[in-house]
Amino acid sequence: MDRHAPPTRCAVITPQVTKRGARAGADRRSPEARLEEAVGLAAAIDLDVVYKGLVLISEVKPATYIGSGKVEEIAGIVAAEEVGLVFVDAALSPVQQRNLEKAWSAKVVDRTALILEIFGSRARTKEGTLQVELAHLNYQRSRLVRSWTHLERQRGGFGFLGGPGETQIEADRRQIGERIIRIERELEQVKRTRALHRTSRKRVPYPVVALVGYTNAGKSTLFNRLTQAEVMAQDLLFATLDPTLRAVDLPHGTRVILSDTVGFISELPTQLVAAFRATLEEVIEADVILHVRDISHPDTDAQAADVKDVLTELGIDVEAGGRLVEVWNKIDILPEAEREQLLNTAARAEPEARPELVSALTGEGAPALLDRIEAHVTAGRTLLSVTLAAEDGEGLGWLYRHGEVLERESGADGHVVISLRILPERVDLVKRRFGAAQVRGED
Ligand SMILES: Nc1nc2c(ncn2[C@@H]2O[C@H](COP(=O)(O)OP(=O)(O)OP(=O)(O)O)[C@@H](O)[C@H]2O)c(=O)[nH]1
Ligand SMILES: [Mg+2]
Numbered sequence: 001m002d003r004h005a006p007p008t009r010c011a012v013i014t015p016q017v018t019k020r021g022a023r024a025g026a027d028r029r030s031p032e033a034r035l036e037e038a039v040g041l042a043a044a045i046d047l048d049v050v051y052k053g054l055v056l057i058s059e060v061k062p063a064t065y066i067g068s069g070k071v072e073e074i075a076g077i078v079a080a081e082e083v084g085l086v087f088v089d090a091a092l093s094p095v096q097q098r099n100l101e102k103a104w105s106a107k108v109v110d111r112t113a114l115i116l117e118i119f120g121s122r123a124r125t126k127e128g129t130l131q132v133e134l135a136h137l138n139y140q141r142s143r144l145v146r147s148w149t150h151l152e153r154q155r156g157g158f159g160f161l162g163g164p165g166e167t168q169i170e171a172d173r174r175q176i177g178e179r180i181i182r183i184e185r186e187l188e189q190v191k192r193t194r195a196l197h198r199t200s201r202k203r204v205p206y207p208v209v210a211l212v213g214y215t216n217a218g219k220s221t222l223f224n225r226l227t228q229a230e231v232m233a234q235d236l237l238f239a240t241l242d243p244t245l246r247a248v249d250l251p252h253g254t255r256v257i258l259s260d261t262v263g264f265i266s267e268l269p270t271q272l273v274a275a276f277r278a279t280l281e282e283v284i285e286a287d288v289i290l291h292v293r294d295i296s297h298p299d300t301d302a303q304a305a306d307v308k309d310v311l312t313e314l315g316i317d318v319e320a321g322g323r324l325v326e327v328w329n330k331i332d333i334l335p336e337a338e339r340e341q342l343l344n345t346a347a348r349a350e351p352e353a354r355p356e357l358v359s360a361l362t363g364e365g366a367p368a369l370l371d372r373i374e375a376h377v378t379a380g381r382t383l384l385s386v387t388l389a390a391e392d393g394e395g396l397g398w399l400y401r402h403g404e405v406l407e408r409e410s411g412a413d414g415h416v417v418i419s420l421r422i423l424p425e426r427v428d429l430v431k432r433r434f435g436a437a438q439v440r441g442e443d
Contacts, residue, residue, distance in 0.1 A: 009082055010047035011106075012038045013074065014089045015055045015066050028302035029266070031056075037265075038089040040216075041111075044118045050081045064103070065096045071103050078104045087114055091267075094143045111267060112139055119272065127190045134183045135272050141176045144169050194281075206247065207256045207377040210283040212311065213292035214303035215263030218329040222292055222360035223260040226370070245282075250374040251367070253406050254421070259286070266306040273313060284314055288323060288376050290369075295328035295342065295357075322352050325372060332359040378404075382427055384420045387411060387438045398433060402426055 014035040031054050042049050053074075055066050064071050065088065078086065085107045088100065092110040100108045109117070116136050123129040211219040227246040244260045259282045283289060289311075293304055304326075308318045318324060328346070331339055346355050356372055358365030384403075388395045390410070396418070399405055403422030411417045422430065431439050 007046050007048040008084045009050045010042050011051040011053075011074070011078060011081065011083045011086045012042050012049055012089065013053055013055055013066075013086060014038050015057055017060065018056050018058055028305060029299045033299045034089065038087065038111075041089075041114055041118065042087050045114075045121055047085065047087070050083060051077055053077075061096075062093075063096065064099050065090060065092055071100065075104050078106050085109065115265070115268070115272065127187070127194070130183055130187050130190065134180065134187065135274070137176050137180050137183070138274075141173060141180070144173050144176070207254075207287035208259060208282065208285065209248075209256050209288040209290060209373055209377075210259045210261060210286035211290050211292055212261055212283055212307060213263060213290075213327075214294065214307055215265050217263065217292045217294040217303070218360045219263065219292045220260055222290075222327070222329065222358070223258060225360045225363055225366055227258055248370075250370050250377075252374055252378075252421075254374050254378055254404055256287075256373065256377060259283070264307050264310045266302070268306075268310060273310060280314055283311075284316060286323075288325060288373055289316070290325050290327050290373075292327045292329050292360075294330050296330040296333045322376065325376075326355040327369060328355045328357045329360050331357050332362050332364065378421055380424065381421045382424050382441070384422060384427065384430060385440050386418045386420055386430060386434055387415050388418065388434060390414045390416050395434065399430075402429065 012035070014031065016031045016034070035052055035054050039049050039052050055070050055074075057066050057070075061067060074086070077083070083104075083106055086100070086104055087109055089111050091112060092100070092108070097108050097110065116132065116139060119128075119132045120136065123132045211223055213219050223244070223246070227248050246258050247255055248258045249255050261280065261283060291304070291307060291311075293300055293307075297303065311318050311324075316324070328342065331342070334342070342357060346357055349355065356365060356369045358369055360366075381404075383406075386399060391414070396416075399418055399420055403420040403426065405418055405420055407419040409417045409419075420430070427439075
């Protein structure tokens with residue numbers, strides 16, 4: 001994008017189908033909230049939103065999606081406001097898009113195209129760039145196919161083969177297809193490298209804790225709070241695209257790797273979910289998944305349901321408690337009464353399913369969240385105390401390698417006592433190394 005050009009003047013149109021046939025996911029939230037989110041998407045790539053409007057329609061019109069009266073009305077606004085781009089927050093067919101562009105003399109983009117555009121502008125790593133490009137090509141290819149069948153239908157089955165449009169589209173398809181294969185090959189290479197990194201990380205057995213959640217829920221803010229890092233956190237949809245990993249030491253010394261990830265959104269184009277599978281593998285394999293929710297958002301329940309849909313699509317069992325912890329974020333902006341109510345709801349939940357209430361901004365609730373994570377990743381491990389000679393540096397090193405040293409106390413006559421958390425199957429190993437008399441269970 002040209003940095004010196006003034007931002008494009010943009011109109012945001014959110015069609016709301018009032019009858020049956022409303023899009024899946026769309027009916028979970030209010031029309032006003034959908035419009036606000038659409039404006040947020042436009043703002044996420046520096047479009048200057050000069051007009052926004054809800055358009056209620058009883059059914060989708062094949063030619064223009066919305067009715068002709070509305071098309072005309074919007075044409076007037078587009079001309080008066082000198083709009084260069086109209087974002088129609090729906091899935092438009094290529095034909096609908098072309099007709100609307102003609103009627104409004106402006107560029108028209110639909111939801112998938114806009115989200116792809118945002119992702120394209122955010123990608124920083126090679127992998128991110130490749131994934132977005134792949135999603136883009138798949139999107140383009142699917143639209144070529146559709147307009148091609150449209151042409152076929154126009155010919156009415158008289159058997160007139162060929163025609164200029166078809167040859168051009170065939171050529172385009174072939175080119176796109178070749179490019180897709182090339183990118184897939186490159187991605188395969190990047191993925192192999194990632195897998196190698198993951199394996200080498202596994203040799204140092206730090207549990208992985210992954211942050212997931214709706215875009216703008218506060219994942220990066222929480223990531224920064226817990227790791228004291230300074231990852232970009234902004235009131236911007238899809239501020240984060242590439243995953244970031246950092247080590248965090250929990251209150252009792254357990255070290256974990258925290259991973260910040262791309263946010264989800266309702267009706268996330270399926271091409272994008274597929275493209276980001278590789279990135280999200282961190283999440284799939286995580287020991288703990290923190291589902292961060294903006295609990296102050298009016299659509300927080302609809303957002304949570306959307307996130308669970310994507311997690312399910314990734315093959316994660318969202319009902320199984322334990323590994324998945326809901327983090328109810330932004331409690332600092334809740335009115336007192338609502339806050340009390342949520343605290344009560346949380347307190348009544350089963351321990352495994354209990355949400356953690358936090359404010360990533362003020363830090364409230366963060367210590368309890370860290371304890372919860374630590375309890376989960378250390379569940380099943382045994383506490384031991386081992387007595388050894390203060391000068392036994394080698395023995396100490398051995399303990400650090402085989403377990404998790406929690407505390408180190410100087411005992412009587414030149415001995416040190418080490419509190420250790422360790423996998424149960426290693427207890428015998430410790431006893432053999434130091435002598436059973438030097439090892440005590442601690443619970
Ligand atoms: N009041 C309040 N605001 C918060 C809190 N946590 C995050 N925010 C704000 O919410 C906005 C989004 O935060 P991010 O951390 O960028 O959200 P994210 O989930 O990483 O978003 P994406 O990367 O875009 O998916 C920022 O303006 C934050 O300052 C909180 O606990 N309280
Ligand atoms: Mg983020």
